[in-house]
Amino acid sequence: MSVPVLEKQFVDLAHQSETAELGIWGFIATEVLFLGGLFAAYSVYRYLHPAGVAAAAAHTKIVIGSVNTAILLTSSFIMSWASLAASGGESRLAGRLMWIAAALGLTFIGLKGIEYAQEIGENLWPGAGFSLDTAEPKVGEVFYFLYWVMTGIHAAHLLVGVAALAIIGRRANSGAYSRAYHSPVRVVSLYWHFVDVVWIFLFVLIYLPGRSL
Amino acid sequence: MPRPPRHIVFAWLGLLALLAGNIGLAFAGLGSAAPLVHIAASVAMAAIVLVVFMELERGVSLLWVFAGAGFFWLAVLFVLTGIDYWTRYSFAPS
Amino acid sequence: MTVTTIGELPRQGEGDSYLTDGTTLGSWLLTHDHKRIAILYCLSITVFFFIGGAGAALIRLNLMTPQGTLFDAETYNRLFTLHGVVMVWLFLVPSIPTTFGNFLIPLMLGAKDLAFPRLNLLSWYLFATSGLIVLGGLIGGSVDTGWTFYEPLSSGYASGALVVVLFGIFVNGFSSILTGLNFVVSIHRLRAPGLTWYRLPIFCWSTYATSVILMLATPVLAVTLLLVIAEHLWGVGVFDPTHGGDPVLFQHMFWFYSHPAVYIMILPGMGVISEIIPAFARKTIFGYHFIAWSSIAIAVVGFFVWGHHMFVAGESIYSALVFSFLSFIVAVPSAIKVFNWLATLHKGSISFEAPMLYALGFILLFTIGGLTGLLLATLAFDVDVHDTYFVIAHFHYIMVGGMVSAYFAALHFWWPKVTGRLYPESWARFAAILIFFGFNLTFFPQFILGYLGMPRRYHAYPPEFQVWNVLSSAGASILAAAYLLPLFYLTWSLLRGERAPGNPWGATGLEWQTASPPPTDNFARTPVITRPPYDYPEPAA
Numbered sequence: 001m002s003v004p005v006l007e008k009q010f011v012d013l014a015h016q017s018e019t020a021e022l023g024i025w026g027f028i029a030t031e032v033l034f035l036g037g038l039f040a041a042y043s044v045y046r047y048l049h050p051a052g053v054a055a056a057a058a059h060t061k062i063v064i065g066s067v068n069t070a071i072l073l074t075s076s077f078i079m080s081w082a083s084l085a086a087s088g089g090e091s092r093l094a095g096r097l098m099w100i101a102a103a104l105g106l107t108f109i110g111l112k113g114i115e116y117a118q119e120i121g122e123n124l125w126p127g128a129g130f131s132l133d134t135a136e137p138k139v140g141e142v143f144y145f146l147y148w149v150m151t152g153i154h155a156a157h158l159l160v161g162v163a164a165l166a167i168i169g170r171r172a173n174s175g176a177y178s179r180a181y182h183s184p185v186r187v188v189s190l191y192w193h194f195v196d197v198v199w200i201f202l203f204v205l206i207y208l209p210g211r212s213l
Numbered sequence: 214m215p216r217p218p219r220h221i222v223f224a225w226l227g228l229l230a231l232l233a234g235n236i237g238l239a240f241a242g243l244g245s246a247a248p249l250v251h252i253a254a255s256v257a258m259a260a261i262v263l264v265v266f267m268e269l270e271r272g273v274s275l276l277w278v279f280a281g282a283g284f285f286w287l288a289v290l291f292v293l294t295g296i297d298y299w300t301r302y303s304f305a306p307s
Numbered sequence: 308m309t310v311t312t313i314g315e316l317p318r319q320g321e322g323d324s325y326l327t328d329g330t331t332l333g334s335w336l337l338t339h340d341h342k343r344i345a346i347l348y349c350l351s352i353t354v355f356f357f358i359g360g361a362g363a364a365l366i367r368l369n370l371m372t373p374q375g376t377l378f379d380a381e382t383y384n385r386l387f388t389l390h391g392v393v394m395v396w397l398f399l400v401p402s403i404p405t406t407f408g409n410f411l412i413p414l415m416l417g418a419k420d421l422a423f424p425r426l427n428l429l430s431w432y433l434f435a436t437s438g439l440i441v442l443g444g445l446i447g448g449s450v451d452t453g454w455t456f457y458e459p460l461s462s463g464y465a466s467g468a469l470v471v472v473l474f475g476i477f478v479n480g481f482s483s484i485l486t487g488l489n490f491v492v493s494i495h496r497l498r499a500p501g502l503t504w505y506r507l508p509i510f511c512w513s514t515y516a517t518s519v520i521l522m523l524a525t526p527v528l529a530v531t532l533l534l535v536i537a538e539h540l541w542g543v544g545v546f547d548p549t550h551g552g553d554p555v556l557f558q559h560m561f562w563f564y565s566h567p568a569v570y571i572m573i574l575p576g577m578g579v580i581s582e583i584i585p586a587f588a589r590k591t592i593f594g595y596h597f598i599a600w601s602s603i604a605i606a607v608v609g610f611f612v613w614g615h616h617m618f619v620a621g622e623s624i625y626s627a628l629v630f631s632f633l634s635f636i637v638a639v640p641s642a643i644k645v646f647n648w649l650a651t652l653h654k655g656s657i658s659f660e661a662p663m664l665y666a667l668g669f670i671l672l673f674t675i676g677g678l679t680g681l682l683l684a685t686l687a688f689d690v691d692v693h694d695t696y697f698v699i700a701h702f703h704y705i706m707v708g709g710m711v712s713a714y715f716a717a718l719h720f721w722w723p724k725v726t727g728r729l730y731p732e733s734w735a736r737f738a739a740i741l742i743f744f745g746f747n748l749t750f751f752p753q754f755i756l757g758y759l760g761m762p763r764r765y766h767a768y769p770p771e772f773q774v775w776n777v778l779s780s781a782g783a784s785i786l787a788a789a790y791l792l793p794l795f796y797l798t799w800s801l802l803r804g805e806r807a808p809g810n811p812w813g814a815t816g817l818e819w820q821t822a823s824p825p826p827t828d829n830f831a832r833t834p835v836i837t838r839p840p841y842d843y844p845e846p847a848a
Contacts (some may be wrong), residue, residue: 008828009413009420009497019422019496025279026488026522032283033290034526037560040290041534041545044556046248047298066236070229073258077225080266081217093215126543138551145543149534193267197259204235204251212242275495286523289610293630294559297614301623 004181017183024187028194035153035198042146042205052139054210056132059124059140060147064115065207068108069199075104076196079165079189086177086185094185095172101192102165105158112155119144147206154202157195164188224265231258324727324824339424340827345410346725347431348401355397355438360790362390367749367783370776375767383766384451391454392445392472396479397438399710400568403575404521405434405486407717408514410725412490414818414825415508417499417834422492426485433482440475444468453764455561458546458554462538470539473532480529483571487521490514499817501836505599508816508840509592512599513578516606520567520574524610528564531557555621562613570609572706573673574602576713577644580666583720584648586814587663588655591841594647601640608637615684619693627686634684641677645670660812661735665716668743672708676701679754694764697757700750708746715742715793722797723807727824730804734796741789748782815842 010016046053082097123131124144132140168188171177177185235254243250264270269280325342328334335343365386369377378386409427413420421427444450448468452461461469494515498507535557538544546557585592592598614622614630622630648670657663679701683689692698719739722730752775757763761772768776810819821830 007420007424009418009422009424015496019492022275022279022496023423023488023492025276026491029279029283029286030484030488030522030526032287033523034530036283036287036290037527037530037563038534040287040294041531041556041560043291044294044298044553044559045545047295048553049551062236066232069232073225073228073232076262076266077217077221077228080221080224083268084218084221085215090215126541128542130543141543142545142551145537145541146545149537153533190267193262196266197262200255200258200262201252203232204255208235208239208251209248211239212247282519282523286610290527290560290563293611293614293626294556294563296629297555297559297622297626300625301621304623304625 013181017181017186020183020187021190024190028190031157031194031198035150038146038150038153039201039205042150045142045146046205046209049136049139049142052134052136053143055134055136056140056143056210057206057208058210059122059132059134060207061115061118062207062211064111065203068111069203071104071108071111072196072199075101075108076193078104079192082169082172083185083189086172086182087179089177089179091172091175091177091182094177094182095169095174098165098169098172098185098188102162102169105162105165105192109155109158109162112151150202151206154195154198157198161188161192161195165192221265224261228258228261231255231261323826324822325827326727326824328827337428339420339428341409341413341421341424341427342725342825342827344427344431345406345408348405348409348434351431351435351438352398352401352406355393358442359390359393359398360787362386362393364783364787366390367780369766370768371780373768373770373773373776375765378766380766381449381451384453384764385445385449387764388450388453389445392441392450392476394706395454395568395572396476397441399572399706400483400521401434401486402572402710402714403579403717404490404514404517404571405430407510407579407721408486408490408517408575411510411721411818412493412514413497414821414829415511415816416493416497417502417817417830417836418493418497419828419830419833421489422496423485423489427489430482430485430489433478433485437475437477437479437482440478441472442475444471444475448472455565456532456535456557457561458535458552458557459548461535461557462544462547463549465539467539470536473536477529477532477536480525480532483521483525484529487518487525490518491522494518499834499836505596506836506839507599509581509595509598509602510575510578513574513581513602516602517571517574517578519603519606520571520609524564524567524571527560528568531560531564555617558617558620559613562616563610566613566616567606567609569702569705570605572710574605576669576673576710577602579713579717579720580648580669581644582814582816583662583666583716584651585841585843586720586812587660587666588652588657589843590651590655591839591843592647593650593653594643595840597643598647601643604640605637608633608640612637612684615689618686618689631684631686635681638677638681641673645674645677659736660719660732661730661739662716662720664736664739664743665712665719668739669709669712669716672704672712672743672746676704676709679704692757694762695757696753696761696763699763700753700757703750703753708750712742712746715739718793718797720812721818722800723811724818724823724825726801726804727807728800728804729807729811730800731796734792738789738792738796741785741792745782745784745786745789749779749786750782752776752779752782815840 004013006013006016078097079101082094085097086094123129126141126145130141134140165188168184172185231254235251238250269276325340338344369375369383448471449466450469450472452465452469494511534545538547543550544552546552546554548554581592581598612630612634614626615634618627683701719730719735756772756775761768807823809823817834
């Protein structure tokens with residue numbers, strides 16, 4: 001069992017925990033701009049080429065995408081439960097729940113991998129071999145360029161989250177956290193939810209255009 | 214068997230309902246209003262995650278400022294870039 | 308292994324200073340101490356400053372003759388790219404925040420360290436790594452896009468080495484973001500008992516404002532550069548017009564960072580000046596609240612004006628009008644600062660030590676740079692002088708006349724605190740005056756050149772421009788010599804300089820209440836603050 005270490009610049013553990021939480025919120029604000037910048041590029045491109053983007057987006061795998069969205073929302077729910085359990089002093093319950101949330105995250109990645117494989121099979125990887133049967137295949141290629149970049153960055157964030165949940169979940173399983181000290185659980189929880197929020201918007205931007213053409 | 218707190222169960226069910234609604238509306242043929250409707254629904258979903266799951270409801274006002282700052286500055290990027298594209302094509306001098 | 312590089316160090320009876328607390332190389336490279344990390348940054352950016360400066364010297368050397376005989380166009384393009392990239396990301400953006408910000412913020416807060424010391428060390432490693440990557444790409448490859456990487460120059464026409472440089476700047480961005488985050492959280496959470504927001508030194512306010520920009524603007528640059536990198540790898544992208552992309556979108560996203568970044572490169576300097584002016588006028592600062600809040604105003608409004616870089620880039624005229632109007636608004640908080648500094652000087656008992664000389668130079672040069680900025684914000688005038696030497700002169704008055712002066716001001720003002728040694732005052736004054744004259748001789752002729760129509764980024768020019776170019780190059784050689792001077796006399800001070808007392812200037816800041824150099828934990832006991840800042844005695848009537 002790890003004993004929380006009070007760093008010298010803080011008055012007490014509560015001070016240290018609140019500061020860590022403020023830090024992760026600040027980090028999330030920077031991430032909003034990082035991913036938001038991508039969304040801005042996407043939005044301008046879609047504004048300039050609405051029909052071409054809609055036609056290209058209709059080729060995305062909406063079933064896998066929808067299932068994956070439900071999986072991530074559920075994992076957020078589980079993570080939220082874990083965070084509340086940890087702050088209530090139930091460290092071991094929190095640890096088990098975090099592992100479930102991490103497993104759901106891995107399931108998302110697995111399904112995403114299947115989706116990626118299908119898309120590569122359908123020549124939707126931008127570059128020389130790209131082909132798309134729409135009126136504006138050039139626009140479609142840029143849409144898929146953004147698709148790979150945006151989902152790739154999201155997946156990278158998710159993998160970091162899975163690793164963090166596994167590590168903190170393991171510590172929680174050994175009973176490391178208590179009512180007085182559980183800020184690592186809170187911090188990874190906030191990060192995990194943020195990655196979920198990003199996907200909520202990605203889902204709408206990628207999978208839903210062009211479905212009723 | 215431990216049970217989850219009820220308010221996060223409601224939040225979770227609400228999120229799934231909004232997701233189902235969003236997917237259904239995509240096939241309903243809303244035309245040019247579709248992107249706005251979808252974005253509105255996902256803003257509602259994000260708000261649920263932020264307020265309930267991320268516990269902003271219990272947070273001190275400083276956390277609201279930190280959380281809000283990112284979205285405010287993102288809005289600046291969207292609005293001022295948007296003004297250019299909107300006026301460049303809709304009001305182009307003949 | 309014990310390596311003693313600093314010479315004998317002062318022992319003041321209260322234990323070791325941060326400089327003597329561990330003398331191995333490992334104790335420096337793995338330190339969590341904000342003061343040692345500040346020194347690591349200081350050494351790195353000094354190296355980068357002289358590399359970027361060498362680029363500038365070669366540029367000015369080439370422009371001595373109209374034919375640009377020294378370099379061909381290609382080499383010249385690589386040189387100004389190197390100069391711009393290195394100066395912006397490896398010197399100006401990190402300059403004051405990572406050195407004096409790191410060193411002083413915890414001292415000014417009465418804290419033992421920043422909120423996240425390990426993150427702080429990580430920032431330095433990211434910075435140093437990014438510096439090596441960027442320099443590798445610039446020197447090893449042939450990158451000739453200029454520091455702005457405009458599309459489609461940076462997509463279809465650029466060499467593969469550009470990807471390396473862009474990746475380096477991407478890494479550099481995370482260093483900036485983490486530094487900003489550390490400062491913001493520390494200023495919120497680590498203030499000593501009694502240290503309310505309105506008792507903070509102005510330097511803390513301006514560092515806070517800078518950090519907000521670092522946190523919220525840098526991510527957009529990072530993702531924009533990532534898109535350009537991806538565009539290179541795939542040969543497809545949102546910016547490249549040959550693939551149906553929009554190059555103006557690149558400019559929007561680039562300037563969403565790079566315009567606020569201009570304020571990253573001046574706000575910390577304004578903070579330094581706000582510390583120095585009261586200390587050498589022996590007066591409390593005039594209009595504290597206005598100076599404090601004007602930093603925040605500049606940080607916020609600075610995000611609304613980026614389109615003024617794009618007046619001739621294809622941006623819509625309506626959008627240009629909005630950006631032009633908003634650009635004028637930034638002048639208000641900037642002017643508030645200048646007027647308040649002048650009011651602080653009014654009826655003060657002023658003494659002209661080297662930091663004060665730099666500070667007074669800053670006020671004049673920043674004012675010239677700022678006022679010419681108003682000209683450039685005017686749509687009709689900008690169309691005329693866009694991409695001419697007028698723009699070059701304008702932003703060098705802010706970046707070099709302003710920020711580099713402020714950096715040297717800070718270096719001299721806090722030198723005794725950082726090193727525990729006094730610097731030779733007469734040499735320092737001589738260097739300060741030489742820098743001021745060298746600077747003006749270099750850059751004032753460029754206003755005239757630009758107004759006459761000489762475009763930037765050309766290795767040759769019509770012969771009628773030669774007089775002004777020769778003057779400018781002559782100024783640059785004086786400036787180069789003047790910048791080298793501190794390197795010598797400060798090194799001498801480090802080895803032979805007189806021991807500094809805790810508060811050699813008789814200044815009021817919290818950082819002067821501890822030993823010079825401070826102990827590792829900064830203060831023997833956590834200070835309790837009961838008085839406002841700049842609490843200088845009222846001058847006798």
